[in-house]
Amino acid sequence: MLPQSPLLFYIEEIMGILRFRSILAIVLISACSSVFAACEQPLRIGVTANYPPMVFKQDERLAGIEIDLSRELQRLLECKLVYVELPFEQLLSALQTDKVDIIMAGLSITDSRKQSVSFAKPYMSLGQMAIIRKDSLTLHNKHPAAILAEGITAGYEEGSTGERFVERYRDTVELKGYPSAEVGLKKLQQREIDIFIHDAPTSWRLASSRDHLDLISMYKLLTREDIAWAVSPSKPELLVELNNGLDTMRTSGRLGDIISRWIPVTVEVENTGF
Structure with missing residues (x-):
């Protein structure tokens, strides 16, 4: 068997590297195609x-x-x-x-x-928080759990985790559901309900909202979500x-x-x- 020439050896090495890179490129392209298939x-x-x-x-x-x-x-x-x-x-x-x-x-x-x-x-x-009217002075210093045990009327957004939370108080509280947080806040202002339960961002937003100056959040998380x-x-x-x-x-x-x-x-x- 004739000895392999150095030139032939290097050519085969280069071809092997190119084949490896080609296979790697195909694998990467396939992976990207599957990942970005949703973007077609x-x-x-x-x-x-x-x-x-x-x-x-x-x-x-x-x-x-x-x-x-x-x-x-x-x-x-x-x-x-x-x-x-x-x-x-x-x-x-x-x-x-x-x-x-x-x-x-x-x-x-x-x-x-x-x-x-x-x-x-x-x-x-975040989590659920309770919102009340500022003129509800008797409620200000109480824990939301205590308020919900007093037979008041509580509002919530239908289908939300707030609804699931207030359901546990159904025996002591009259519950009223609304299609959105905005509707619930309006009903609170109109005194249709005494307290409104909703996600923390709604409470945080009250701090910079001119439309709800008569409302205040009770900054106690009722849930962690x-x-x-x-x-x-x-x-x-x-x-x-x-x-x-x-x-x-x-x-x-x-x-x-x-x-x-x-x-x-x-x-x-x-x-x-x-």
């Missing part, structure tokens, strides 16, 4: 535009934390977005029937919801991209900037644990 079509974002500052209408256009975050995702994922406005109670079924790809509506992670959807990493932690986006369990590649996007926004500071823009005033309190 516009991503359909399910929203309910009645929850300031999370999602609401401002001058007839969608605005809020979720909208700004979705636009940041659009830039990171290089996907087109289409917003699908639905009543809050229809969002989960829309995701399950493939009418939307992502729910971005200030959705709380709950055990029951985890049975039907996959949640991305939480991007906010994580807020996250939801996707169908059949789209794990999309969930990976959402989490990657969140990590990028968190590291760059964009996540905090967006939240601070819409919630300039927050009150940090401990969960009361009841």
